[in-house]
Amino acid sequence: MEDIYAELLQKTAQGDQLAFKKLYEECSPKLMSLCLRLMRSETLAEDVLQEGFIKIWDKADSFTPGKGRAITWMSTVVRNKGLDKLRSLKTKAPETEIEYEGLEFASSDLEPDKLENLSQDVKGLMACLDQLKPAQRECILLSYYYGHTHQELADKLGKPLGTIKAWIRRGLEDLRPCLT
């Protein structure tokens, strides 16, 4: 599948502000969605998104087409900014500020029209995740999207800490061969 954002990112690397703006307009809604789930505060999410896009501007020349899609490169930049911010805050914003709980958007039973629009990369990843036990899959996705710690997952799911750790560890062990 053609990487529709790669060209914009390459132009950004050459200092093309119009290309960067277009890239922002196209990609920021997905990345904001990720920031909101990680940070659970609109203010913090927008801070992270802003810092992430400034880093994308500064480091755009690190992206090389053909070695990965532009959107995954940008997602990684922004998510790492979010995780750094979470760590610096020590405590997360209360979940009451923004209620994002579920994983419906990542359901393995997506409607055909939604499924059709997904890239092969994400379809492949979903197929790997679908091989896991439902509890393992849920813990891994909650860790990724919400940045939950083991303890937070234990509290959220009402399971012992040891069980959560085992689910994640075994889930990732099972996932590794499929990902490589």
Added chain:
Amino acid sequence: MSNIEKNSLTRYQNPEVFEQLAIEYAVGSLHGRARKRFEVLMDTHFYLQAVVDAYEHKFANLVELLPEEKPSDKVWQNIEAHISANPTEATHQLNQPQATPWWKTSLFNQGFGIAFMALVVAGALFLNPMTGGPVATAYSAVMESENNETMAVTKVVQSDMKLSIDIMKPMKIDDNMQLTLWCHPKNGGMPMKMGTVSSKGKTDIKISKAEWKNMKDVGMLAVSIEHKGDTSVREPKGKIILKGLLHIEHVKS
């Protein structure tokens, strides 16, 4: 280095251990001191960073599934104010030695296998001298044992003028022997001897301008076991224990 640090390092050099930690780090389930400890190690051992990058980019595909949420207009206004105040930052970096570690732009897509071959092909097409296109600023190779086990990662970076090889899994060799690294030309002929390599951990080898220039003609790296102190050896006499294709890691326009 204390015994505890040594033990910790040995543990992280075990592919089974670091692969699991890398995937946990990438998904975000490695927390607290363990996460910090892993980050410190990533700074000094580029194979850890390479494996993490590979997994991070795999998981990053999950973002595609998220519903869209439009940020407020002020976010772009702040970004625009920043980049307008620093209009040359991005373009300036194009003319600088590559500051981003090579592994940041490599290995991240599929791990060590198919993607590497794809990159080699893509790189070869992209850098065909007939096109007058960009030139390489870094090369890398993943080196494997006879059993096709990934044993070492090698990088050659123009800005540093050095070749670095990181042996991920310590190798046992007799006391009177040493490991020697060779660069084999694509079109055959005598290999270029690069120097002695430690049997574990990272070794940096300074390279000359001529050696850097020759890198574009190198097809394969190899590590052989040679007798210690035999400086006269001009080509591998001992057994080749590691091999890996050299490919272009980064280019400048």
